[in-house]
Amino acid sequence: MPRAARRRQLLQAAHQVFVAHGFHGASMDEIAEVAEVSKPVLYQHFPGKRELYVALLDTHMDEFSSLLEAAINSTTDNKLRVTATIRAYYEYIARDSQGFRLIFESDLLNDREIGGRIEAFNAEFAGRIADVIAEDTNLAPAQALLMGRAMAGMAQVSARYWVDMADEVPMEEASDLVSRLAWRGIGRFPKES
Known part of the structure; x- marks a missing residue:
């Protein structure tokens, strides 16, 4: 082979x-x-087992990164961008692979190297969201980053909760509910001309 x-x-x-x-x-x-x-x-x-785990973790984070990057770059309409980004979290978590468990539920989150890799991944995408927020509003970078973290956290936590109730609430409906909640918050910050 x-x-x-x-x-x-x-x-x-x-x-x-x-x-x-x-x-x-x-x-x-x-x-x-x-x-x-x-x-x-x-x-x-x-x-060793650790190197194998890291290689697998990197593979899943690369796959998820591609989905998130495509969602963030899919449009310049921020309402649609919020919807696409939150949907990307749900779509990734809905996959049969359960790769999200390695990223978000790893039993090595307290391990310096692996926890650091996962935190860097989360920080990167919160930062990408913050960049869009900062471009469109007059918020300071630290404020935009806080909002980016909040939005990424809302998407991640709600999607992880939803996966156990997918039979009761279809993915499209669940991600739409969370997208509307997020947009009602972030949409209150007007675009700067």
Whole structure:
């Protein structure tokens, strides 16, 4: 099997195991078993469980980053931009992969390196939202950043809560409710000419 294909196979197996058991409950033995490879093959690609987890985390954050970036850049109409950005959180969390659990529910959030990676990811997108807010209003950068964090947090927390009640409230309806709530708040800050 080509190296890139093998790596994808190992990351898929690791995803299954880490989502099911968390970092601490996962073992390289189980990951190798799920991937149907020997442990030496697994170790040829990843020196240890931590490196494998980081590679998987980076893969999921890159995927989610692409969705968020597309939403932020999808329009210059801020009401539609708010809706698209919040919808991106819901769409990512609604995926069957449960990759969001690695980003938002990791049992390594208190770990300096991994928690730092996740915080940098969250800060980057709160900053992107803040940039748009700052461009359109006369808010100071610190105020815009606070609003960006609040909006990203609202999207993330509500989508994570929604995933357990998806049978009761369809995704489109749930993300629309939260988008309307967010827009009622942020829409009160007028655009500067």
